[in-house]
Amino acid sequence: MLNTLRSTCCIVGGGPAGIMLGYLLARKGVEVTVLEKHKDFFRDFRGDTVHPSTLEVMYELGILEDFLRVPHQELHQLVGTVGGFTFKAVDLRHVPMHCKFVALMPQWDFLNFLSEKAKGYPNFALRLEHEVTGLIQSDSRISGVIANTPGGPIEVQADLIVGCDGRNSIVRRAAELPVLEFGVPIDVLWFRIGRSGDDPEQLFGNINYGSVLVLINRGDYFQSGLIIRKGSFEDIKREGLEAFRRNVVRIAPYLASRVHELQDWNQIKLLTVRLNRLRRWYVSGLLCIGDAAHAMSPAGGVGINLAIQDAVATANVLSGALRERRVTESLLARLQCRREFPTRVTQAMQANAHKALEALFRNPGPVKAPWQLKVAVKIPGISHVLARAVGVGVRPEHIAGARRSRAYRNDRMAKFAIALGVAGGFLSVLVMRRKPAS
Numbered sequence: 001m002l003n004t005l006r007s008t009c010c011i012v013g014g015g016p017a018g019i020m021l022g023y024l025l026a027r028k029g030v031e032v033t034v035l036e037k038h039k040d041f042f043r044d045f046r047g048d049t050v051h052p053s054t055l056e057v058m059y060e061l062g063i064l065e066d067f068l069r070v071p072h073q074e075l076h077q078l079v080g081t082v083g084g085f086t087f088k089a090v091d092l093r094h095v096p097m098h099c100k101f102v103a104l105m106p107q108w109d110f111l112n113f114l115s116e117k118a119k120g121y122p123n124f125a126l127r128l129e130h131e132v133t134g135l136i137q138s139d140s141r142i143s144g145v146i147a148n149t150p151g152g153p154i155e156v157q158a159d160l161i162v163g164c165d166g167r168n169s170i171v172r173r174a175a176e177l178p179v180l181e182f183g184v185p186i187d188v189l190w191f192r193i194g195r196s197g198d199d200p201e202q203l204f205g206n207i208n209y210g211s212v213l214v215l216i217n218r219g220d221y222f223q224s225g226l227i228i229r230k231g232s233f234e235d236i237k238r239e240g241l242e243a244f245r246r247n248v249v250r251i252a253p254y255l256a257s258r259v260h261e262l263q264d265w266n267q268i269k270l271l272t273v274r275l276n277r278l279r280r281w282y283v284s285g286l287l288c289i290g291d292a293a294h295a296m297s298p299a300g301g302v303g304i305n306l307a308i309q310d311a312v313a314t315a316n317v318l319s320g321a322l323r324e325r326r327v328t329e330s331l332l333a334r335l336q337c338r339r340e341f342p343t344r345v346t347q348a349m350q351a352n353a354h355k356a357l358e359a360l361f362r363n364p365g366p367v368k369a370p371w372q373l374k375v376a377v378k379i380p381g382i383s384h385v386l387a388r389a390v391g392v393g394v395r396p397e398h399i400a401g402a403r404r405s406r407a408y409r410n411d412r413m414a415k416f417a418i419a420l421g422v423a424g425g426f427l428s429v430l431v432m433r434r435k436p437a438s
């Protein structure tokens with residue numbers, strides 16, 4: 001007989017989706033337990049970007065000021081370089097959100113911050129070193145999970161299990177939820193490299209010699225990601241570290257004085273990229289959100305943001321029903337319906353970005369920026385539009401009942417005025433066409 005815990009909602013996985021959902025449900029008076037398999041949040045290269053729409057959620061929760069006191073860098077623009085041609089790809093200074101930047105913060109700081117806020121509610125429990133290994137089914141619904149803990153296996157019974165356990169989700173596998181898998185032609189090698197005062201400030205993507213080198217300014221170092229052809233890491237290793245360093249310098253020559261910092265393959269972490277989504281995100285008693293419902297590629301760095309938006313929508317739709325202990329399948333279906341659209345659109349954009357990268361791999365020589373790119377970047381407002389796609393995303397979620405920021409309200413009014421203008425224009429054309437000839 002296993003030890004048994006009870007909670008109204010049991011969240012599996014303490015990543016961005018799980019911790020945010022735990023906090024939001026606790027805040028709404030739901031008894032919630034988060035099970036996380038690791039003993040802390042300290043893991044490197046997990047994606048450290050906190051986008052304007054996530055910052056907006058924190059503004060609406062009234063915790064933004066505290067959050068911005070945690071050390072971070074602010075990224076206002078993303079600049080790209082294609083074969084020596086440098087252009088501003090994304091300008092976040094105009095997004096209709098309270099914060100007009102991406103905050104770069106180690107993910108463990110972000111998760112520690114949110115979980116500390118959640119712990120302020122007595123109905124929130126975070127249980128570290130609790131690794132879920134299976135689901136419990138009673139009658140025709142999922143009613144709990146089994147978890148390995150330092151004290152031995154336990155059972156956690158709950159009205160609702162939420163799988164937030166990432167792209168290798170055990171929850172979705174155990175529930176046999178069907179997955180739609182999309183082929184991905186890339187993997188990413190992450191490493192750190194020192195930054196000097198003369199380096200470009202807000203440089204992001206460097207494209208040349210059949211590779212993309214992403215450099216994220218983290219103060220005294222660059223968080224660097226080299227995008228490689230899927231499955232080619234073993235070949236790269238065989239060619240040796242010297243060849244790898246040469247390749248980095250060929251793409252970003254200003255790193256020549258620091259590339260020797262890479263002395264061992266252990267400093268270079270392979271992150272296998274996957275892109276997929278569940279056809280069905282729920283069964284009776286169980287729901288999946290975040291990467292567990294839709295594994296995101298790093299393209300655009302929007303995965304954390306999407307996971308947070310899922311958590312906000314889940315809390316908005318389910319907190320009342322959880323409190324009253326009447327979560328139905330139709331509510332879970334409503335949630336999938338709400339969040340599947342932004343997921344599909346974002347994944348379609350990422351798949352298109354992958355196609356462009358695939359084409360790039362075919363030319364290992366020096367790249368010349370195509371004329372189409374040079375024309376496109378001159379289109380007025382293009383970097384603002386891209387900033388919306390990256391920083392705000394499709395269908396941003398808001399905390400139910402919270403006061404919206406002034407930037408957001410102004411944007412809504414501007415959109416309303418434009419819609420009214422367009423509708424008025426159409427109406428007047430119609431009226432003029434119907435006027436009988438005198």
Ligand SMILES: Cc1cc2nc3c(=O)[nH]c(=O)nc-3n(C[C@H](O)[C@H](O)[C@H](O)COP(=O)(O)OP(=O)(O)OC[C@H]3O[C@@H](n4cnc5c(N)ncnc54)[C@H](O)[C@@H]3O)c2cc1C
Pocket residue numbers: 012013014015016017018035036037038046047048049130131132133164165166167169170188271272273274289290291292295296297298301302303304305307
């Ligand atoms: C190479 C790469 C780089 C990326 N870079 C970025 C980026 O810069 N910005 C960005 O926004 N997105 C990035 N992403 C995507 C981003 O990492 C994910 O979309 C995001 O982390 C999803 O959050 P999540 O909470 O759903 O899942 P995760 O962050 O994966 O969290 C899942 C949590 O569940 C825990 N867990 C797993 N199994 C169990 C279990 N059985 N029991 C208990 N706990 C368990 C894990 O330990 C983990 O803490 C990147 C992805 C890749 C592959």
